[in-house]
Amino acid sequence: MKNTIIAATAIVFVAAAGFAGFSTSQTQTPNPVQAQASAPNADRVARGEYLVKIMGCNDCHTPWKMGPQGPEPDMTRMLSGHPEQIGPVPPAKTAEPYVWSGFGTNTAFSGPWGVSYAFNLTPEQNTGLGIWTEEMFIQTIRTGRHMGVSRPINPPMPWPMYRNATDEDLKSVYAYLRTIKPIVNHVPDYVPPTESN
Numbered sequence: 001m002k003n004t005i006i007a008a009t010a011i012v013f014v015a016a017a018g019f020a021g022f023s024t025s026q027t028q029t030p031n032p033v034q035a036q037a038s039a040p041n042a043d044r045v046a047r048g049e050y051l052v053k054i055m056g057c058n059d060c061h062t063p064w065k066m067g068p069q070g071p072e073p074d075m076t077r078m079l080s081g082h083p084e085q086i087g088p089v090p091p092a093k094t095a096e097p098y099v100w101s102g103f104g105t106n107t108a109f110s111g112p113w114g115v116s117y118a119f120n121l122t123p124e125q126n127t128g129l130g131i132w133t134e135e136m137f138i139q140t141i142r143t144g145r146h147m148g149v150s151r152p153i154n155p156p157m158p159w160p161m162y163r164n165a166t167d168e169d170l171k172s173v174y175a176y177l178r179t180i181k182p183i184v185n186h187v188p189d190y191v192p193p194t195e196s197n
Contacts, residue, residue: 041175044168048176051169052079060118060156063105071106080128080183081120082107088188091115100155108188109156115191116154124182137174138167154190 052058062073063083077083083105092101092110100111107118120128129137132147139148144159146152153159165173 044172044175045179046176047169048172048174051165051173052176055162055173057121060106061121063107065105071104077183077185079121079177079180080185081187082117082185084186084188088191089115091191102156109154111155112193113154114193116157117187117190120183120185120187121177122180122183122185123178124184127184127186128182129177130182134171134174137177138170141165141170151190 057079058073058075061079061081062075063077063080064071065074066072082103086103086105086108089103089108089110091114094101094111100109102109109116122128123130125131136148140146140153141159142148142163144153144163
């Protein structure tokens with residue numbers, strides 16, 4: 001009986017050790033298919049972050065505030081567009097050779113085209129890019145039309161230059177924008193010149 005208990009205990013220990021070794025090897029060895037699939041996405045997001053930073057997206061899509069050294073982007077509201085707390089701004093009077101004016105947050109712009117507002121680029125579902133597909137984003141930059149098919153995108157958005165980006169670069173920007181903090185911020189609608197003058 002004593003030998004049977006010792007043998008049974010030994011079998012339990014061997015089985016437990018084998019199971020522990022099996023489960024450890026499963027968690028330590030990544031699935032090569034998953035690793036391959038996630039690597040390009042991480043690379044794409046990193047590329048998108050780099051592009052967003054060098055293309056000046058924060059210059060207009062992040063509201064500016066007064067900092068210790070002067071105006072600076074408010075990164076707590078990164079890429080959330082014109083603040084809804086400010087609301088619509090009146091059209092500015094312009095005279096030659098001054099053809100447009102910008103609001104102090106650097107998110108609202110007035111000129112012959114009307115009044116335009118920097119859009120919320122965060123992945124927030126109702127007020128940002130949350131429902132936008134990659135194709136819609138690329139078409140917007142390529143055509144200069146909101147959501148790729150709607151109203152024209154107005155100054156100062158430099159889409160005529162950005163449309164020259166490669167598909168891969170635009171996909172990278174889109175991928176990065178999907179990873180940033182969603183911020184609920186209702187940006188006012190564009191005001192055409194007939195309504196603003």
